[in-house]
Amino acid sequence: MFINKKEDFNKLLLAKDRISSLLKHEDRIISLKKIATEIKKLSLENKNNELLAFFYFLEESINLISTNSEKYFSHTLPRGIVLNIPSSNIPMMPFYTWVPSFLSGNINFIRLSRKSDIKLISKIILLIDKILGKEESKKQIFYRGDIDSDITAEISLNCDLRMIWGNSPTIKEIKRDFPTSACIELNYKNRNSSSLIDSNEYLRMSTTQKRIFLKKYLNDSLSFSFAACSSPQYTFWIGSKKTNIDAQTTFIEDLKAHFNQTDIDEGIIATNNLESFQSFFIDSNNKTFDQLFLLCGRGVALVDIKELINVTDSFLNANSLFVSVETFEEFIKSFPKNIQTLTYSSEIDISFLKDLPRLLNYKCPDRIIPFGDALKFSMTWDGTNFFNILRKKVVIK
Amino acid sequence: MSKSYLSIGFAKKITDLHLFHYENSREFKKIVDSMKLYSSIKSNPEDIFLHTSLFKKYKLKSKISNRENILFYSSGTSGIQSKIYTDRLTRIDQQRSLYNLICSELGFNTKNKPSFYVIDKPSVIEKQKVDAKYAAIKGFSSAAKGMHFLLDEKNNINFDILNKLRGEKNSLVFGFTANTYIYFLRILFERKIVLNNKNITLIHGGGWKKLVSQGVSNEKLKEVAINVFPNVNCKNYYGMIEQTGSIYFECDYGFLHSNDYASVLTRNNNLEKNPFGKEGIIQSISSLPKSYPGHSLLTEDKGIIYGCNTCKCGKAGVYFHLKGRLSKAVVRGCSDVY
Numbered sequence: 001m002f003i004n005k006k007e008d009f010n011k012l013l014l015a016k017d018r019i020s021s022l023l024k025h026e027d028r029i030i031s032l033k034k035i036a037t038e039i040k041k042l043s044l045e046n047k048n049n050e051l052l053a054f055f056y057f058l059e060e061s062i063n064l065i066s067t068n069s070e071k072y073f074s075h076t077l078p079r080g081i082v083l084n085i086p087s088s089n090i091p092m093m094p095f096y097t098w099v100p101s102f103l104s105g106n107i108n109f110i111r112l113s114r115k116s117d118i119k120l121i122s123k124i125i126l127l128i129d130k131i132l133g134k135e136e137s138k139k140q141i142f143y144r145g146d147i148d149s150d151i152t153a154e155i156s157l158n159c160d161l162r163m164i165w166g167n168s169p170t171i172k173e174i175k176r177d178f179p180t181s182a183c184i185e186l187n188y189k190n191r192n193s194s195s196l197i198d199s200n201e202y203l204r205m206s207t208t209q210k211r212i213f214l215k216k217y218l219n220d221s222l223s224f225s226f227a228a229c230s231s232p233q234y235t236f237w238i239g240s241k242k243t244n245i246d247a248q249t250t251f252i253e254d255l256k257a258h259f260n261q262t263d264i265d266e267g268i269i270a271t272n273n274l275e276s277f278q279s280f281f282i283d284s285n286n287k288t289f290d291q292l293f294l295l296c297g298r299g300v301a302l303v304d305i306k307e308l309i310n311v312t313d314s315f316l317n318a319n320s321l322f323v324s325v326e327t328f329e330e331f332i333k334s335f336p337k338n339i340q341t342l343t344y345s346s347e348i349d350i351s352f353l354k355d356l357p358r359l360l361n362y363k364c365p366d367r368i369i370p371f372g373d374a375l376k377f378s379m380t381w382d383g384t385n386f387f388n389i390l391r392k393k394v395v396i397k
Numbered sequence: 398m399s400k401s402y403l404s405i406g407f408a409k410k411i412t413d414l415h416l417f418h419y420e421n422s423r424e425f426k427k428i429v430d431s432m433k434l435y436s437s438i439k440s441n442p443e444d445i446f447l448h449t450s451l452f453k454k455y456k457l458k459s460k461i462s463n464r465e466n467i468l469f470y471s472s473g474t475s476g477i478q479s480k481i482y483t484d485r486l487t488r489i490d491q492q493r494s495l496y497n498l499i500c501s502e503l504g505f506n507t508k509n510k511p512s513f514y515v516i517d518k519p520s521v522i523e524k525q526k527v528d529a530k531y532a533a534i535k536g537f538s539s540a541a542k543g544m545h546f547l548l549d550e551k552n553n554i555n556f557d558i559l560n561k562l563r564g565e566k567n568s569l570v571f572g573f574t575a576n577t578y579i580y581f582l583r584i585l586f587e588r589k590i591v592l593n594n595k596n597i598t599l600i601h602g603g604g605w606k607k608l609v610s611q612g613v614s615n616e617k618l619k620e621v622a623i624n625v626f627p628n629v630n631c632k633n634y635y636g637m638i639e640q641t642g643s644i645y646f647e648c649d650y651g652f653l654h655s656n657d658y659a660s661v662l663t664r665n666n667n668l669e670k671n672p673f674g675k676e677g678i679i680q681s682i683s684s685l686p687k688s689y690p691g692h693s694l695l696t697e698d699k700g701i702i703y704g705c706n707t708c709k710c711g712k713a714g715v716y717f718h719l720k721g722r723l724s725k726a727v728v729r730g731c732s733d734v735y
Contacts (some may be wrong), residue, residue: 259667264699267678268723270666271697275448281431282424282455288431296666 003143054092076391078105080160088113104390114146156180191340195232199239199247201347216372230341230374244324273297280318305334411442418690421460425690446693452479484688491642499540513541516572567596573603602634639691640683648710655714
């Protein structure tokens with residue numbers, strides 16, 4: 001249900017004692033299947049890629065749940081009331097956060113940003129309401145956060161779980177402005193990600209293989225916007241010094257050739273990148289790295305591990321790093337903190353990767369996945385499995 | 398192949414402006430230095446440019462005197478307005494240049510000033526803030542006499558003023574593109590009202606987004622304008638508040654043109670110069686901004702430059718088409734929640 005006015009909201013809050021979804025688990029899966037079909041139709045009618053991506057996410061979620069129901073849902077109960085605060089610039093984010101929580105049987109409040117595409121979102125909500133039915137849709141409430149801050153304040157005080165998807169300053173503000181008594185709060189703060197590429201492997205690739213590799217890199221980096229926390233701001237190139245330089249230079253040339261040819265509609269990434277790049281230099285007094293290239297408006301610095309000490313978070317907002325390492329030992333030694341995802345090229349020794357949690361200890365990334373898979377949504381995010389959080393265990397002794 | 402589109406004289410003016418802003422704007426200097434572009438100031442002045450949005454985030458000024466400064470604001474359609482710091486000298490330069498451009502483009506002069514009609518409501522110039530609308534209306538009014546508003550406060554046509562326009566022998570009608578079509582031309586066309594004025598010029602500029610979403614092209618707007626004003630000289634222009642005074646007028650063949658005060662080039666997604674004929678991101682360069690470093694800006698508009706000095710209309714300089722705004726749909730990622 002979509003709440004656009006505060007008056008409507010108050011009535012619903014009074015019903016908060018009914019704290020679980022009315023639908024059975026199987027019915028929730030059936031409902032999601034119906035929603036997926038409708039979303040696919042809508043995406044094709046509107047030629048909207050965001051909707052199509054949401055459809056694939058729904059399909060994946062349904063498959064995962066259908067095959068793992070026993071694992072996630074036996075001997076557990078829904079958490080209760082969940083307040084979802086999605087980030088503003090992923091158009092379908094309100095639904096990405098809603099799906100696992102709905103599947104888990106919770107009552108959901110989803111706060112919509114004032115920057116949301118309300119027209120499209122309300123259309124989807126209408127479609128969801130129609131499938132869920134009148135009573136259940138009253139328990140899945142999407143509301144506009146800007147109509148009254150009291151609404152978020154009140155739900156924060158009454159919810160059982162709060163999920164905040166945003167950057168670190170936003171999380172700080174939400175926590176300050178809307179204290180919660182929820183027993184669990186999930187905050188997805190700013191994270192960086194990295195990639196490990198075997199330089200020899202890249203140099204040996206055929207033109208076609210390089211093209212596929214480049215496409216995967218662009219996918220991981222969100223078309224070179226590096227706007228996702230899973231985008232590899234650090235790319236480690238492993239090999240001899242000369243091999244690394246050759247591979248990096250070739251890769252940069254390949255990227256340049258790509259940006260010279262691609263569709264101009266991706267130009268907004270170049271201009272946004274340039275704005276961040278120029279803002280970074282206005283704001284900081286940092287010395288630039290000697291080898292700094294501008295690619296698609298974003299800085300790419302070629303550095304060795306000794307220079308990593310000069311890298312700040314604000315630098316990574318506007319620039320990416322190509323780090324040269326000669327051995328796995330150097331890689332381990334220089335591996336940065338706060339890395340969420342590590343992607344690896346196919347010839348990286350898998351036994352080394354399997355040993356990484358031991359070698360890196362607390363610095364180990366939450367996800368170690370093949371190159372090109374960084375954006376794949378996973379039910380485990382920042383080291384936490386959604387279904388373990390969205391459901392609760394009852395202990396009887 | 399990349400090619401400089403700037404004439405030697407214009408390039409020299411831009412080099413001088415770069416040097417001036419490098420000396421006088423801390424922010425401009427930081428960007429030039431960090432991007433290691435100092436050597437380009439003389440060799441490739443067009444390769445130094447700021448992103449227009451920086452005016453939304455920073456107070457970008459260059460050695461501005463403390464007297465008679467006025468802040469110009471962008472329309473802020475995206476939510477945040479750009480702030481442009483203008484001093485008296487910059488404004489005088491901008492007004493003078495716009496006057497010269499209008500006169501040379503439309504054949505007006507001090508002895509032959511047309512009556513000025515604005516397709517907007519009177520309150521548009523009663524604002525406390527100087528925004529794009531205000532600056533354009535004031536700017537165009539300098540080449541005309543009087544000022545009459547063709548819409549009332551509810552955006553309905555003021556028929557008393559329209560009748561006054563009907564009696565004019567020489568008139569300049571100015572409006573923002575969407576208002577011009579939606580509130581004025583379309584209404585008159587639907588009511589089959591025709592004004593047979595001689596010597597009537599209709600100038601319109603500003604965003605096309607609203608009209609494009611309604612399926613109205615420049616050609617369609619012109620067609621409707623000619624139905625309403627059979628003798629009209631209808632011209633579109635491209636300009637931005639950051640470069641007030643140097644606007645790009647459309648020629649009789651439908652191309653926008655560079656002029657003595659401003660030129661454009663387009664860049665690919667790697668921000669390298671595009672050859673003629675290839676669609677790219679528009680960079681607009683103006684020789685006028687002195688109190689702020691807005692002389693070379695990368696916009697979020699798309700366009701195609703077709704050539705230089707070869708337009709059939711006979712005018713010198715580069716000629717181009719606008720192709721709308723860059724699509725924002727591809728930008729995603731972690732963000733704030735507000």
